[in-house]
Amino acid sequence: MGTRSAGAELLAGFGVTVAGRIAGRGAQVAMQAILARLLGVDVFGLYTIAWSAVRLLGSVGALGVPRALVRHGCRLGEDGPAWRPAGWLLLALGIAAAAACGALFWLGRSLLGQTVFGRPELADAFGGLAPAAAALAVLGVLGGLARALGRHGLAVLVQDALQPWLGLVLVLAFAGTGLGLGTALDLISLSCLLAVLAGGAVVAPWVVRLPRTGEPWSAGAPAALKFAGVTALTGSFASVTLWTDRLMLGALQPAAEAGLYQAAVQIAMLFTILGASVANASEPGAVRRETAGATYRTGVRGAWHVALPSAVFLILEAQALLGAIYGEPYAAADTCLVLLTLGGLIGVAAGPASAALVMGGRAKVWLLVVVAGAIGNVGLNLLLIPWLGAEGAALATALAQVPALAVGLAAVARVYGFRPRLEGVLKPVLAALAAGCAGAVLDPGPDTTGLLRLAPVAAAVFTAYGAALLGLGLEADESRFVGRLLTRLKPNPA
Template identity: 30%
Template sequence: MTAGTEGRVERARPPSSTITRMGRGGGLNLVGAVCNQLSLFAIISVLAGLGEREVGRYASCFALLSLLGLLSLAGFRSAMTKFVAMHVADDDPRRLRGTVRLGLGLTVAASVVIGAVLALSAPWLAPALGDEGLVTGIRLVGLTLPAATISDAALAATQGWRTQVPFTVIGRIIDPVVRLVLTVAALRAGLGVDGALWALAISSWASALLALLSLRKRMRPVPRVAARYEVREIFGFSMVSWASALAATGLIWVDTLLLGALRGQHDVGAYNVATRLVMLAVFVMAPINASFTPHLAHLVHTDRREEAARAYGSAARWILMLSMPSFILLVAFSSQLLGYFGHGYRSAASVTAILAMGQLVSAAAGPCGTVLNMSGRVMLNMLDNVGVLVLNIVLNLVLIPRHGVVGAAIAWSASLVTANVVKVLQAQLVVGIHAAGAGLAKIALATAPAVGAAWLVSRWVSTWTDVVLLAAPVVVVVFFGAIVGLGLDAEDKALTRSLLRGKAFRRGPVEKSA
């Protein structure tokens, strides 16, 4: 028996094959997400030893790379996954080849042009970001941009075969680990932030090569027929998806850029240390969403709405359930956790708590934006993201001059809450897909004793090591003990068995080649 989203007790249902497949891919993605987040966390940690200003410089360059990467992709990340999944399901090799060639060709050309323009304009752009010392870093972003774009597009295409192996192994394990090793080596050699950015460039080009080889492997069995380019359909989806993704990424990074321009790189460094800590709490969101996306595209294309709703509910439930202990620890012990980076960063404790509350709402909403996109409501999702980005910019311009990093955190969290509430309502009222069986009531009930446990141990917690060795195990055991006590439904049990048996680490199910 399981508690439904409205607190009702429902009869356990047998898990669908789609849910099981999502679990296998999601399990591998979770391993990749842990590796990715720990590597990024370690990179920020070693940079933190150079001071907040140097962390700020790295963060500003990374924000620029993320925004321009989406500009180069022009929406083809989502389009590659969606249309490849459709053409594989339809056994259509002509359209499959046309989609892959069109997506890769245009994104490579765009990234090379944008990267060259960025490198040439670095002397003028660096002062606009509040630091003339960013010239070399911006030029390295221009060098890295084509590689990051190629890797994203190629790995997105491989997901169309409903396998997460290349995406996770290359994009979430090899790339961040190589980047970490090269970054540590560069810093030990005394190369500073510029050395760390060279490490980013080298690891990105290595990942791009591996991504292309992986895509080539999946295309090899496809019959060598004349490609058919569905230009209107692909561009109609990708252009709107591009604007939507650009606005969504702008929501993530605009506060970093505005902080640098309005307050300086010192504040950017403190803010991004807090942000990196919070992102550890929601590391499960990206891998579960990545596993969910190709399956949802397949279910919507084959008009299996009820199964799509159950898949959405499972994704939302697992994101929130796996994230909740981290949220409790972040809010209760933010000051102690920030002490890991040094005593100078403890002042960002309030920022960490504010950011955590915004991400908590995002976790509870689940992959609502993906539901809109994969259901063909890309225009609606774009309007949502653009509207929320405008709201975020306005709030940042008002709050940053008055409240600094705290103002940026408030602006970001308020925008994130607004975006997710609106999209959840639209997914249910416009698309007709709700998070069936999300079990939010059960998660809320399990949270109460975990919060109590955190309060009880707080008197013995004064450092980040105390949080890791004492508070974290207590909160995790109490929370998941309560979840088990309240009862797992059939889908949760099937997913758990799949993980424990190691199925998540095998190659995901692959559709018949077109």
């Protein structure tokens, strides 16, 4: 079996991953839009605090096992992956850590609710979400296992799509009963547990059928545990960067500020999805040093071409989108959405750097980058949230992305000799400016209440971006990809 090129492998994985994650994010946005309207801004803010805490703990609880499974759980070869003994050790570690994560969350529910956030009503909320914390960590482990097998579609189904869609179905089923905060969180916890059961059922058969390498049990175990430890620290600090804004808003401002901010974050999460998707899709190619540099270059450009026109559209229609999706009170978070969008663009560019360094055996370098970003993020939030509220949290999140991107690019340039060309940066930026002009001409104004009225703006933005990019000239591998795509779209002759 021949190996595919780095670009073809990454594009295949990226396409499946980003499509699945956007589908999952769509369900998450729909579910939270229903809750936002039913609960009101204040109670939705309490929901945001509780959900952010459980997502933070669920991300940390996997203890670096998902990425360790990709690097050490399987041996990649031309004939496909083969299961290594270290994989069993990593699976056991991940599941045990997830169970401990849920137990610790339940034991510390009163401390978190009353002491940290000063809201006794959150103690019961945290207790009800303790099973969800463990379940989310297990879903992360199952997703890493599927990526190790080269099954990107299976990974995104398990880790990103099952829980949001199950949660949406449950919320819709009980929406007519007058949902309160406790019931809403119970439904979310149930959706997480059901997702674990379904995810385990679909991943297990692939592991059973996977050929074994025949290595002794001791082979690779020390390296796997060491790698998991470093990536656990990296993942912990990255999760702090991702979720600390909402938690600090909940601790330093009225709950309504967290509710408004959450509405903006849910839409801006598109850029986190893009960055994480291209990083995950890059991981198998980044493990092999001979393809790591090409994988990184292709990943950056591919994510950038999706992110830039998306950012143009969100900036033009921030107020209209928030009002149409979440309700008129949430349109006040439009400035937050614009700031988060600008920060998200920076994060998309940094996404492939994490895969290139971590999977290339330089996880400690990326750990230092992430630690610096987390410290900066927390410091900026402490400084800006008391002063500016939700908009301060958005500004802090955007600014904290800059040093992480700069250091990440410098590290990748030193390791792989890759340096971005000015021409390669200017072309997408000029295309984005053309897209912004096209969208502004068709902008129906901030009072738009229907999403369908925004469709012409979106079509104009993406069409203008693509046309401008073609006019300015594509890179060689981009031209080959467009050629292959057009060939596939041609109808077969009768």
